[in-house]
Amino acid sequence: MAAICSLYIINKSGGLIFYKDYGSTGRMDTNDSLRVASLWHSMHAISQQLSPVSGCTGIELLQADTFDLHCFQSLTGTKFFVVSEPGTQHMEGLLKHIYELYTDYVLKNPFYEMEMPIRCELFDINLTQAIQKDRVALLAR
Amino acid sequence: MIGVGKMKQYSNVLDRPLSKGKQEVSLSAFAFLFSELVQYNQTQVDNIAELERRLEDAGYAVGARVLELLCHRDKGNRRETRLLGILSFVHSTVWKVLFGKVADSLEKGTEHEDEYMISEKELLVNRFISIPKDMGTFNCGAFVAGIVRGVLDGAGFPAVVTAHFVPVEGQQRPRTTILIKFAEEVLRREARLG
Numbered sequence: 001m002a003a004i005c006s007l008y009i010i011n012k013s014g015g016l017i018f019y020k021d022y023g024s025t026g027r028m029d030t031n032d033s034l035r036v037a038s039l040w041h042s043m044h045a046i047s048q049q050l051s052p053v054s055g056c057t058g059i060e061l062l063q064a065d066t067f068d069l070h071c072f073q074s075l076t077g078t079k080f081f082v083v084s085e086p087g088t089q090h091m092e093g094l095l096k097h098i099y100e101l102y103t104d105y106v107l108k109n110p111f112y113e114m115e116m117p118i119r120c121e122l123f124d125i126n127l128t129q130a131i132q133k134d135r136v137a138l139l140a141r
Numbered sequence: 142m143i144g145v146g147k148m149k150q151y152s153n154v155l156d157r158p159l160s161k162g163k164q165e166v167s168l169s170a171f172a173f174l175f176s177e178l179v180q181y182n183q184t185q186v187d188n189i190a191e192l193e194r195r196l197e198d199a200g201y202a203v204g205a206r207v208l209e210l211l212c213h214r215d216k217g218n219r220r221e222t223r224l225l226g227i228l229s230f231v232h233s234t235v236w237k238v239l240f241g242k243v244a245d246s247l248e249k250g251t252e253h254e255d256e257y258m259i260s261e262k263e264l265l266v267n268r269f270i271s272i273p274k275d276m277g278t279f280n281c282g283a284f285v286a287g288i289v290r291g292v293l294d295g296a297g298f299p300a301v302v303t304a305h306f307v308p309v310e311g312q313q314r315p316r317t318t319i320l321i322k323f324a325e326e327v328l329r330r331e332a333r334l335g
Contacts, residue, residue, distance in 0.1 A: 108172040108269035110179035111276070120271040125313055 003138055004094075004131060005067065005083040008033070009102065011115040012077030014041030018118040022131060026067065026083055040081065044071065074099055094134050101126050159214065165241065172269050179270075179281060189279045197287035197302075204291020207235055220296050224323070224331045227296050231289055232259055239288070240265045245316075255328055259289070259319040260307070267317060280304045282317045289319055299324040 005026035009018035016037035021027050028036065044058040062069040068088060071081040072095035080095050080102070105123040106112050112120060151157045182195045211234055212220045221227040232247040250256030264282050272279055282304030290302040300323045306315040 105269055105271065108169070108176050109271055110176040110183070110281075111271070111273050119273065122269065122271045122314075 003085050003088045003135065005085070006033075007082050007098070007127075007131075008037055008040070008080070009118065010037045010041055010079045010081075013115070014038045015115070017116065020127070040069075040071070041079065044073070044079065070095060072096065072099060078102075088138075090134075090137075094130070097130055098127065101130060168265075168268070171265075175266055175281075175284070176269075178284075189276055193279060193283040196281065196283040197290065200284040200287020200289075201291040201294070204288040204293075205295045206291075207239065207288065208292045208295040211235065211238060222297075223334065224298070224327065227293065227298055228257055228321075231292055235288075235292055250320075253322070255323045255325075257321045257323075259321070260316055261319075262309075262316045263314070264304075264317040278306065280306055280317060282319065285317075286319050289321065293321070293323075298327050300327070 004022050006019065006021040006028070008016060011017050014037065016034050019028075019033045019037075047059045048056050058071070058073060060071055062071075063086065066086065068084050068086050068091070069081055070084065070091035071079060072092065073079045080098055082091055082095065084091060101123060102118075105126055106118055106120050109120050109122075112118065178199065179192075179196065182192055182199075186192045186195060208220070211230075212218060215234060221230050228247060233243045236242065236244045244259050245262050246258075246260045248258045248260070250258060264285060266281055266284055270281050272281075286302040286304040290300060293300045293302070300321050302322075303320050305318050305320060307318045308315045
């Protein structure tokens with residue numbers, strides 16, 4: 001029933017700084033998740049260059065037969081993306097909310113080093129709540 | 142500008158009433174500033190106890206000034222001279238000015254006569270801070286403990302003030318308790334006053 005399979009956060013040089021999976025589908029081991037992260041970073045950069053329209057900011061949504069990938073890039077180049085079931089709605093809102101949580105509980109934490117993997121208890125707690133809320137809202141729809 | 146014409150003109154700056162000023166600052170701005178304060182102090186120390194002490198010292202200066210300001214603003218240049226009076230002054234007046242609310246609780250220590258505790262479910266300075274596992278019991282509330290020590294010391298109640306995390310049943314996050322241990326002389330004076 002999980003609409004969201006996994007969440008990735010990658011820093012501006014393509015390194016994976018946060019990974020979490022939800023439910024059993026699309027689970028990945030550490031090496032694979034790192035690979036997906038840097039692969040996505042490169043594809044995102046290439047898509048910007050290849051785009052026929054000027055001012056393109058990169059792929060926002062990748063639709064495949066078995067999954068959707070929604071991506072949000074912040075102004076500083078940090079990318080957030082979620083892998084979800086095909087046709088899942090309102091992922092942009094969720095990504096924005098996750099970005100908000102990142103700015104609050106990661107960037108305002110004096111013990112976090114920029115561009116390094118995120119290990120913040122408060123971020124984890126609030127993220128879990130946000131995902132849960134999103135699921136409840138999804139069921140209600 | 143709105144209201145410019147209405148403002149009464151004072152020829153002498155000393156005649157002007159002390160304004161209460163804008164009561165609130167941006168929480169984000171404060172959180173970033175505090176985060177930088179902690180990060181800077183982290184580069185200056187080589188152990189956690191030292192970091193705690195530096196944060197406390199930073200708070201002490203704030204506390205001393207806050208006491209001065211509030212005695213003038215709220216109490217007509219009087220200050221509390223009794224133990225319970227100064228404690229409730231810290232718990233309500235100081236807390237309200239600094240954090241916009243009264244502290245969650247003020248209790249007397251059960252084991253020792255000279256200990257009092259101010260507890261806060263979520264201390265404002267800790268709102269966005271997660272302590273890494275390897276730092277053990279370190280609490281950024283040391284800054285607030287320093288403020289409390291500054292106020293008490295300035296008012297003539299020397300005390301040792303420390304901040305601790307206390308786990309709460311059924312809650313994911315521990316609350317922060319500010320433990321105040323008064324100096325002997327304070328209790329002796331208090332006993333004499335009856």
